[in-house]
Amino acid sequence: MLLEQQPDTLNDIRIAVRDVCRKYDGAYWRALEKDGSYPEAFVRELTELGWLSALIPEEFGGGGMTVTEASVILEEINRSGGDSAACHAQMYIMGVILRHGSPEQQARYLPGIASGDLRLQAFAVTEPDAGSETTRISTTAVRKGDRYVVNGQKTFISRVQQSDLMLLLARTTPYEELTNKTEGLSVFVVDMREAGDSLQVNPIEMTFNRHTNQLFFDNLEVPAENLIGEEGKGFRYIIDSWNAERILIAAEAIGDARFFIERAAAYASERVVFGRPIGANQGVQLPIAQAYAHTEAADLMRFDAAAKFDRGERCGAEANMAKLLASEAAWEAGNACLNAHGGYGFAKEYDIERKFRETRLFMTAPVNNNLVLAYLGQNVLGMPRSY
Numbered sequence: 001m002l003l004e005q006q007p008d009t010l011n012d013i014r015i016a017v018r019d020v021c022r023k024y025d026g027a028y029w030r031a032l033e034k035d036g037s038y039p040e041a042f043v044r045e046l047t048e049l050g051w052l053s054a055l056i057p058e059e060f061g062g063g064g065m066t067v068t069e070a071s072v073i074l075e076e077i078n079r080s081g082g083d084s085a086a087c088h089a090q091m092y093i094m095g096v097i098l099r100h101g102s103p104e105q106q107a108r109y110l111p112g113i114a115s116g117d118l119r120l121q122a123f124a125v126t127e128p129d130a131g132s133e134t135t136r137i138s139t140t141a142v143r144k145g146d147r148y149v150v151n152g153q154k155t156f157i158s159r160v161q162q163s164d165l166m167l168l169l170a171r172t173t174p175y176e177e178l179t180n181k182t183e184g185l186s187v188f189v190v191d192m193r194e195a196g197d198s199l200q201v202n203p204i205e206m207t208f209n210r211h212t213n214q215l216f217f218d219n220l221e222v223p224a225e226n227l228i229g230e231e232g233k234g235f236r237y238i239i240d241s242w243n244a245e246r247i248l249i250a251a252e253a254i255g256d257a258r259f260f261i262e263r264a265a266a267y268a269s270e271r272v273v274f275g276r277p278i279g280a281n282q283g284v285q286l287p288i289a290q291a292y293a294h295t296e297a298a299d300l301m302r303f304d305a306a307a308k309f310d311r312g313e314r315c316g317a318e319a320n321m322a323k324l325l326a327s328e329a330a331w332e333a334g335n336a337c338l339n340a341h342g343g344y345g346f347a348k349e350y351d352i353e354r355k356f357r358e359t360r361l362f363m364t365a366p367v368n369n370n371l372v373l374a375y376l377g378q379n380v381l382g383m384p385r386s387y
């Protein structure tokens with residue numbers, strides 16, 4: 001679906017989100033980077049306006065939107081020069097509670113998340129020794145009466161200090177005792193306001209202003225009623241949320257790509273060197289046009305994946321391809337934009353170097369493009385497995 005052919009509902013979302021983002025301009029995001037602070041005012045306003053609860057059903061106070069619609073919200077944040085990563089997780093993490101939580105858990109958490117009284121922005125899966133091999137995680141949750149006791153370590157867990165609640169994936173059956181290695185993991189809602197010293201949070205300094213941490217669990221007690229769904233089925237629940245996550249990440253990357261292309265085309269048309277606009281030179285113009293073509297193609301895949309998801313159809317291949325193609329298009333557009341700006345591309349006040357750093361992550365996280373390709377090679381094309 002090309003931009004100009006999109007229905008009014010999507011265009012209305014675009015206009016409304018852009019309106020909010022206008023207040024949080026490049027100067028706002030640059031100021032935050034200086035001392036590594038969180039875009040609190042931006043996230044609060046988006047929450048109050050209901051944009052971050054887009055995917056929560058209306059009966060729980062959310063927007064009851066489709067993934068297609070939600071993806072446009074994130075795209076427009078990034079297209080305007082902002083950074084959805086500050087808050088995107090709120091959109092898809094709660095899907096695990098929505099799909100697999102009990103009615104009691106849904107009633108306990110979802111209305112508070114929708115209203116903004118409760119923040120669920122943290123999702124703790126990755127561990128230093130397991131990396132991409134999630135089924136090898138070793139943080140344990142051992143049942144003791146009406147509680148689980150958690151011990152272990154996580155790494156790269158974002159927005160922990162900015163959240164009240166965290167979804168935690170932990171091992172409830174030792175790996176060696178499993179016949180099916182994708183079982184034995186369980187998902188818990190951890191109320192971090194009650195964690196005290198049993199949860200140690202060490203920030204990791206990153207290339208960009210992301211609030212990412214190492215976590216150490218030392219006999220952290222979690223009430224058994226906070227177990228989501230069945231014990232041992234947690235990996236399945238997490239996989240269920242991956243397609244939505246990939247589609248939303250693809251939309252963010254498309255937003256970045258459009259930011260770069262719009263900036264690049266405008267600058268290349270205005271900047272005069274050797275007596276003519278630099279954009280008249282094919283060395284400047286064609287890479288921007290090429291990135292534009294790749295972005296539009298990736299966007300078609302993103303909308304195809306989102307439409308399939310919204311119809312309840314299988315969309316693993318499309319969601320993975322959308323994430324792959326959109327992250328590559330954004331990186332290509334970032335390079336074309338940086339090149340077009342010459343030295344000014346590296347000057348912070350242009351925001352291009354900041355967006356350039358931010359957009360590179362889409363090729364690596366939440367899942368590396370290598371693993372996306374392996375999924376396509378192995379699960380779609382039926383070639384031998386590497387893992």
Ligand SMILES: Cc1cc2nc3c(=O)[nH]c(=O)nc-3n(C[C@H](O)[C@H](O)[C@H](O)COP(=O)(O)OP(=O)(O)OC[C@H]3O[C@@H](n4cnc5c(N)ncnc54)[C@H](O)[C@@H]3O)c2cc1C
Nearest residue numbers: 123124125126131132156157158365366368370371386387
């Ligand atoms: C800014 C940031 C925020 C993050 N936020 C979170 C978060 O909130 N919660 C969370 O749980 N995690 C988070 N992560 C972690 C992220 O999801 C992981 O970095 C990612 O899953 C990869 O794990 P790894 O870094 O250990 O890489 P590794 O698994 O060590 O992989 C290293 C490289 O080897 C490649 N590789 C490995 N196996 C294969 C194979 N079979 N075939 C081909 N290539 C292979 C990978 O693709 C990659 O290029 C975050 C990471 C970053 C950088």
